[in-house]
Amino acid sequence: xxxxxxxxxxxNSSSITDGSxxxxxxxxxxxxxxxxxxxxxxGHGGPFGAVIVRDxxxxxxxxxxxxxxxxxxxxxxxxxxxxxxxxxxxxSLNDATIYTTGQPCPMCxxxxxxxxxxxxxxxxxxxxxxxxxxxxTAIFAQFSLPPSERLIPSTELCRDATLQLAGEYAxxxxxxxx
Amino acid sequence: xxxxxxxxxxxNSSSITDGSxxxxxxxxxxxxxxxxxxxxxxGHGGPFGAVIVRDxxxxxxxxxxxxxxxxxxxxxxxxxxxxxxxxxxxxSLNDATIYTTGQPCPMCxxxxxxxxxxxxxxxxxxxxxxxxxxxxTAIFAQFSLPPSERLIPSTELCRDATLQLAGEYAxxxxxxxx
Numbered sequence: 001x002x003x004x005x006x007x008x009x010x011x012n013s014s015s016i017t018d019g020s021x022x023x024x025x026x027x028x029x030x031x032x033x034x035x036x037x038x039x040x041x042x043g044h045g046g047p048f049g050a051v052i053v054r055d056x057x058x059x060x061x062x063x064x065x066x067x068x069x070x071x072x073x074x075x076x077x078x079x080x081x082x083x084x085x086x087x088x089x090x091x092s093l094n095d096a097t098i099y100t101t102g103q104p105c106p107m108c109x110x111x112x113x114x115x116x117x118x119x120x121x122x123x124x125x126x127x128x129x130x131x132x133x134x135x136x137t138a139i140f141a142q143f144s145l146p147p148s149e150r151l152i153p154s155t156e157l158c159r160d161a162t163l164q165l166a167g168e169y170a171x172x173x174x175x176x177x178x
Numbered sequence: 179x180x181x182x183x184x185x186x187x188x189x190n191s192s193s194i195t196d197g198s199x200x201x202x203x204x205x206x207x208x209x210x211x212x213x214x215x216x217x218x219x220x221g222h223g224g225p226f227g228a229v230i231v232r233d234x235x236x237x238x239x240x241x242x243x244x245x246x247x248x249x250x251x252x253x254x255x256x257x258x259x260x261x262x263x264x265x266x267x268x269x270s271l272n273d274a275t276i277y278t279t280g281q282p283c284p285m286c287x288x289x290x291x292x293x294x295x296x297x298x299x300x301x302x303x304x305x306x307x308x309x310x311x312x313x314x315t316a317i318f319a320q321f322s323l324p325p326s327e328r329l330i331p332s333t334e335l336c337r338d339a340t341l342q343l344a345g346e347y348a349x350x351x352x353x354x355x356x
Binding site: 025026029030033036037040043045046047066067070071072073075078081082085086089090091092093099101102103105106107108109110111112113114115116117118119120121122123124125128129131132133135139140142143144152153154155156157158159161162163165166167168169170172174175176177178 | 203204207208211214215218221223224225244245248249250251253256259260263264267268269270271277279280281283284285286287288289290291292293294295296297298299300301302303306307309310311313317318320321322330331332333334335336337339340341343344345346347348350352353354355356
């Protein structure tokens with residue numbers, strides 16, 4: 001199987017969708033695994049890759065680049081979402097599916113919601129990620145605590161000035177909803 | 179007060195820290211508010227700005243660019259984390275504090291954990307964000323549900339092949355922990 005296709009000219013994207021045959025869920029996950037392995041072996045980050053699919057076509061791809069980019073937000077899912085949105089020129093990925101080698105961490109699950117993705121297929125579980133040294137489980141546990149009991153202290157500040165700002169936004173008729 | 183300083187040559191950064199006087203928490207939040215307002219009025223995104231401070235110095239700044247960049251992950255906190263990490267050349271922001279105009283959404287709270295930030299100061303609350311049209315509250319609610327009950331369906335796929343990948347990563351002695 002070749003992983004180049006009609007979308008190989010897209011920025012950062014290649015595709016296994018050449019139209020010759022319908023692709024399966026496993027084909028898309030295998031592409032995510034391939035991206036993850038390539039990135040991992042190059043030392044760019046952990047074993048995390050993702051592809052985003054709409055209408056049986058890959059519209060975005062990504063892999064973990066935390067180490068290469070010195071960017072703690074450069075998880076595979078975030079990279080794939082940014083790639084897909086850049087490719088289609090829209091901040092919404094509704095009706096699209098993400099295939100990711102690892103169950104999304106809280107940051108990526110949040111990003112998946114903001115991107116309006118419709119479905120998730122994942123490979124290993126967050127507890128499997130914990131077993132190879134990643135904190136997903138501990139971070140998820142923080143979310144179920146009241147803010148006052150979380151590990152990172154969080155303090156309200158300048159409520160009046162920031163509410164004023166929020167009010168100014170709400171009164172902008174031309175604002176774009178996202 | 180001027181908002182240019184010795185770090186104004188940094189990529190995307192300016193600073194209110196010119197060494198002439200100690201700055202207060204409110205000074206840093208006011209800088210976040212200024213960034214948010216500028217971005218909001220330009221139509222780049224919502225009323226969200228953030229600065230990251232270590233040793234009384236601003237090391238990163240960001241504001242919401244979801245609309246301008248067509249990037250649903252371009253929240254103020256994410257932009258500030260990426261800017262700070264690029265400026266210091268490290269994926270860890272331990273001992274640093276984030277000041278953000280709005281209480282972090284789940285995506286940004288996850289990113290704050292991965293970035294190892296030590297403290298959060300926030301302006302308006304997630305329920306205030308909900309009142310001006312943002313989904314933070316609804317997304318937080320999803321996190322407290324078991325995966326099978328969440329709005330976005332999530333399905334395990336290719337467990338064996340992805341566990342093989344995770345095992346390969348764990349056996350790489352030269353991997354960088356993050």
